[in-house]
Amino acid sequence: MKKLLIQLDGDKFASTFDCIVAHDSGADDVLSYGGVTVADVRPLILSAFFTRGIPDLKNLAGWIGGSDVELGEQILAEAQRTFFGPFKISLMLDSNGCNTTASTAIAKLVRQTDLRGKTALVIGPGPVGLRAASLLAREGCQVQLISIPPQLLGSRYNSELSQKTLASARKAAEAVHSSETTGNGSLHVEDVLDLSRLEDLLGKAEIAVAAGPAGLQVLGLSQWASKEKLQWLIDFNLTEPLGIEGVKPADDFAEREGKHVLGALAIGNPKMKVHKACIAKLFERNDLILDTEGVYQIAKELA
Numbered sequence: 001m002k003k004l005l006i007q008l009d010g011d012k013f014a015s016t017f018d019c020i021v022a023h024d025s026g027a028d029d030v031l032s033y034g035g036v037t038v039a040d041v042r043p044l045i046l047s048a049f050f051t052r053g054i055p056d057l058k059n060l061a062g063w064i065g066g067s068d069v070e071l072g073e074q075i076l077a078e079a080q081r082t083f084f085g086p087f088k089i090s091l092m093l094d095s096n097g098c099n100t101t102a103s104t105a106i107a108k109l110v111r112q113t114d115l116r117g118k119t120a121l122v123i124g125p126g127p128v129g130l131r132a133a134s135l136l137a138r139e140g141c142q143v144q145l146i147s148i149p150p151q152l153l154g155s156r157y158n159s160e161l162s163q164k165t166l167a168s169a170r171k172a173a174e175a176v177h178s179s180e181t182t183g184n185g186s187l188h189v190e191d192v193l194d195l196s197r198l199e200d201l202l203g204k205a206e207i208a209v210a211a212g213p214a215g216l217q218v219l220g221l222s223q224w225a226s227k228e229k230l231q232w233l234i235d236f237n238l239t240e241p242l243g244i245e246g247v248k249p250a251d252d253f254a255e256r257e258g259k260h261v262l263g264a265l266a267i268g269n270p271k272m273k274v275h276k277a278c279i280a281k282l283f284e285r286n287d288l289i290l291d292t293e294g295v296y297q298i299a300k301e302l303a
Contacts, residue, residue, distance in 0.1 A: 001059045002028040003283045006048055008036045008075055010066035010095070018065045018094075021272070025279035027061075036066075041078040049087045061282035062091040069095040069127040070168070076291065090288035092278055094295070095127070097271070100278065102131035103296040104271040105234050106139070107303035108262065109207070112253055113232065116140030116184065121205035123198070123218045123243075124148055125169035125189065128236055129211025131292050133169075136207070137176045137185035144201055145169055146192040148212050156213065166191055199223065207232040210243030221246040225257035238264035274299045 005027040007014050014032035022030045033044065048060055062079055064072050072095030079091055094100050109115070120141045122133040133145040147166060150157040166189060173187040192198055202208060202219070206229055212218045214237060224230055224244065232253075237243035242264070246256055252266035278290050278298055288294070 001052075001056055003059050003061075004028065004048075005030045005279070005282070006044065006060065006062045006089075007032040008041065008044065008062060008064050008079075009034050010036055010068045010071040010075065015065050018063060021275055022063060022279055025276040026283065027279065030063075036075060038071075038074050038078045041075055042082045045079055045082040045089070048089070054086045057087070057089055057286040058283060060089045060286070061279075062089055063279070063282075064091065064093045064095065066095050069098055071095070076289075080289070089286050090282040090284075090290070092282055092290035092295070093292075094275070094278075094290075097275075098127035098131050099290075099292050099295040100271050100275045100299070101236065101267065102128050102135060103292065103299035104274050104303050105209075105236065105262065105267045106132055106135040107274075107296065107299035108253075108267070108270065109232065109234065110139060110300065111303060112260065115207075118142070118206045119204055119229075120144070120207035120209065121146065121201050122209040122211060124211035124213075125165050126211060126213070129209065130169050130172055132209055132211060132234070132236075133187055134172055134176050134292065135296055136209075137187040138179070140185045141207065142185065143187045144190060144205070145173070145187060146190045146198070146201065148216070148218060149192050149195050149198055151195055152212075152216065152218055156216070162191070203227050203229065205230055207234070208244075209234045209236075211236050212243050213237075214239035215241060217241040217243060217245055219244045221257070224259070231259055233259055233261045234267075235261070235263055236267065238268070270303050273302055277302055 014034040076093045169189045176187045235244040247261045249263040249265040251263040253260045
């Protein structure tokens with residue numbers, strides 16, 4: 001019985017990256033669909049169900065990708081609504097690589113230090129930053145998730161997109177606070193409009209995470225090196241200029257300026273291991289849902 005992965009991608013063309021990694025992770029074949037809308041999901045899932053008997057459904061699984069994370073979440077929800085009785089398949093959501101990337105970084109940090117009670121500043125409420133902030137809060141951190149000040153973004157600043165992103169972040173913060181697994185952690189979202197506010201928040205943080213767009217520096221060396229309380233830095237950006245000046249991509253909690261720093265390559269390499277392990281897990285049963293929490297649990301075993 002072949003292990004078949006159904007790739008549902010909201011972009012025009014289904015990701016070749018995701019398809020290749022799926023084959024490398026044990027899928028015998030990948031059925032790739034690009035330009036998928038929510039309306040397309042039900043017939044695609046249903047037609048897959050009825051090809052096999054219930055005991056064999058563990059050999060079918062769904063992968064949800066694409067660059068639009070919000071659409072990916074809607075596709076995941078619609079796929080789950082399609083399930084009935086024993087007719088279900090395991091699903092994984094990793095649009096834009098947000099879940100595997102954020103989960104790997106925070107899982108690596110957890111191995112380095114006890115996060116309970118620590119203060120964290122996450123700069124950039126996009127898909128990766130939002131998930132990193134949520135995971136930090138679930139580990140007991142007091143997290144401040146902030147927008148990138150317009151002065152840093154320059155011509156990239158889009159007020160409409162900024163407000164939409166912040167609205168998603170605030171919704172996620174509500175979910176964190178209503179969760180029973182958060183413990184004493186918290187997640188607060190703030191729209192930061194000037195550099196002085198960023199400087200003030202950085203001075204209060206023990207952990208700083210740069211999750212801005214590619215090629216945008218959000219923290220200069222002089223900013224973070226002078227902060228006595230700050231001990232841990234994570235930079236998700238691999239494109240020059242890096243998100244945090246003075247952090248090297250291969251830094252794996254290297255000590256720089258008396259602080260421990262994690263660079264994008266040191267996240268990316270184990271992230272691929274997590275990615276592959278998650279796909280392999282999909283074929284162990286037919287009822288596994290690997291969203292942020294599901295991926296994070298696997299990342300904690302491997303990072």
